[in-house]
Amino acid sequence: MKVAFTSQGNSLDSQFDERFGRAMYFIIYDTDTNETKVLENMAGVESAHGAGISAAKKLVDAKVDALVTGNCGPNAFYVLSENNIKIYLSNAKTVKEAIEEFKNKKLEIASSPTKGGHWR
Amino acid sequence: MTIAIASGKGGTGKTTIATNLAIVASEKYDSVTLLDCDVEEPNSHIFINGKKIKEEVVNVRIPEVDESLCTECGACSNFCQYNAIVSLKGKPVVFKEMCHSCGGCTLVCQPKAIHEVDHRIGLINFYKSGKINLIEGLLDIGSPLSPPLIGAVKGYESKDTLNIIDAPPGTSCPVIEAIRDADYLILVTEPTPFGLNDLILAVEVSRKLNKKFSVAINRVGSGDDRVHKYCKKENIPIILEIPDDRRIAELYSNGKIILENLPEYKKCFEEVLEKIGTVIQNGQ
Ligand code: SF4
Ligand code: SF4
Numbered sequence: 001m002k003v004a005f006t007s008q009g010n011s012l013d014s015q016f017d018e019r020f021g022r023a024m025y026f027i028i029y030d031t032d033t034n035e036t037k038v039l040e041n042m043a044g045v046e047s048a049h050g051a052g053i054s055a056a057k058k059l060v061d062a063k064v065d066a067l068v069t070g071n072c073g074p075n076a077f078y079v080l081s082e083n084n085i086k087i088y089l090s091n092a093k094t095v096k097e098a099i100e101e102f103k104n105k106k107l108e109i110a111s112s113p114t115k116g117g118h119w120r
Numbered sequence: 121m122t123i124a125i126a127s128g129k130g131g132t133g134k135t136t137i138a139t140n141l142a143i144v145a146s147e148k149y150d151s152v153t154l155l156d157c158d159v160e161e162p163n164s165h166i167f168i169n170g171k172k173i174k175e176e177v178v179n180v181r182i183p184e185v186d187e188s189l190c191t192e193c194g195a196c197s198n199f200c201q202y203n204a205i206v207s208l209k210g211k212p213v214v215f216k217e218m219c220h221s222c223g224g225c226t227l228v229c230q231p232k233a234i235h236e237v238d239h240r241i242g243l244i245n246f247y248k249s250g251k252i253n254l255i256e257g258l259l260d261i262g263s264p265l266s267p268p269l270i271g272a273v274k275g276y277e278s279k280d281t282l283n284i285i286d287a288p289p290g291t292s293c294p295v296i297e298a299i300r301d302a303d304y305l306i307l308v309t310e311p312t313p314f315g316l317n318d319l320i321l322a323v324e325v326s327r328k329l330n331k332k333f334s335v336a337i338n339r340v341g342s343g344d345d346r347v348h349k350y351c352k353k354e355n356i357p358i359i360l361e362i363p364d365d366r367r368i369a370e371l372y373s374n375g376k377i378i379l380e381n382l383p384e385y386k387k388c389f390e391e392v393l394e395k396i397g398t399v400i401q402n403g404q
Contacts, residue, residue, distance in 0.1 A: 048202075053215060054206070057206050057207070083209070
C-alpha cells in the first residue's frame, strides 16, 4: 500500500506539513517494501487557485492508496475520495512520527472535508 | 463618484453608514445609486424600504465536456491556471466554483469537445425609493462565486450620479472586487481590540490598492481608545464617530434609519459627504 505524507522537507526527518495543497513535498511510503519516495509539489505551492485540486491530481497520478495530512478542503477531498484514496488526519511533528502513527493504526479516516474552500 | 463602505469584519455598522449616507445624499443630489455588494447577506433593502421594480438572474459561463468527443488529451487541464478543469486518469473534471469563465479551455480543445453552459450564481434585485436606486446582489445559497456577482452588481454603477457601495465584510477576493474601482473608501470599525485588528488589515488593503480612505468609528464609548490612537499615529482621518447610543442599536434592530428618527445625527452624515467631496475634488 502506498501512502503519501505531507511534508515541509524532502526527508523522513522533515517537519510534517498540516497543509495539503500547499505542502512543499509529499513523502510516499510503501508499507509493503518499507521504501520511501519524494514527490515535489511546487505547482501546488505556487498556484494561486485550486492548490488542493492540483495536489490531489498529483496523488491520483502517482497511484497512491492513502494520504496522511492535517487538513483537506472540499475539492481535494472530492478528487481523492472519487479515486479511492483514503484520507487520514494527523498532527504529528515529523514525517517519521506520522508514519509510525499510521503503521500503528493510530490515525482516523477523515469522512468529510476539514475546511471550506477559497472565497469563503 | 463612487464611495465604498468597507470593514474588516461583519457587524460593525457598515450598512447603517451606507444607507444613512445614501439618504442624506439623496436630499442633495438628483439621484443616488446604492449598490449592496454584501451579496451573502444584503441588508440595505431593510433600511431603504424601496419598491422592487425588477430582478435579474446572474449566470457565469462554465465548460461542459462532451465525453463522446473527448480524446483525453489533457490540453484543457494543462491550460487552466485555476485548476478548474482537471484531467483525472485522463478524464477532464470541471470544478464549477473554481472556474473564472475565461473560455480558454474551450479554445484549446482541438476536437471541440468543450462547450460553455450557463451556471446560475445569484440574482440582482432593483429597488427604487424616492431618489435612491438600490441595486442589490443576492448570492444563491451555497454558491461560493461572489466576485462575479459583485462584478455584475457594479455593472449598474451610474456614471453621472453618486454611487455608494456597501461592500462585503473581510479583506479577501469579494471585498477587493467590491472596492477596487471606488474613488473613496470609508473603513468602518469599533473601538475594541478586535475592531483595531480588523481595521489594520483593511487599512493595509486600502493602501495596497492606492485608495483615498478614512475611518468611521461606530459605538464610540463602548470600548477603549486604541483605534483613535492608531488612526492618529498612522495619520488616518476619522471622518465619522457614532456614539454608543442605545437608541441607535434599537433603530438598527428594527430596520430603521438613524437620521430620520434621530435628526441630531443628520449633520454628521452631511459633513461626511461634504468632506469626501472636497477630498476627491482636491485630489488629496
Ligand atoms: S473557462 Fe477558463 S477558468 Fe474556466 S475551466 Fe476553462 S480554462 Fe479554466
Ligand atoms: S482538451 Fe478537449 S479533448 Fe483534450 S482532454 Fe480536454 S476536453 Fe478532452
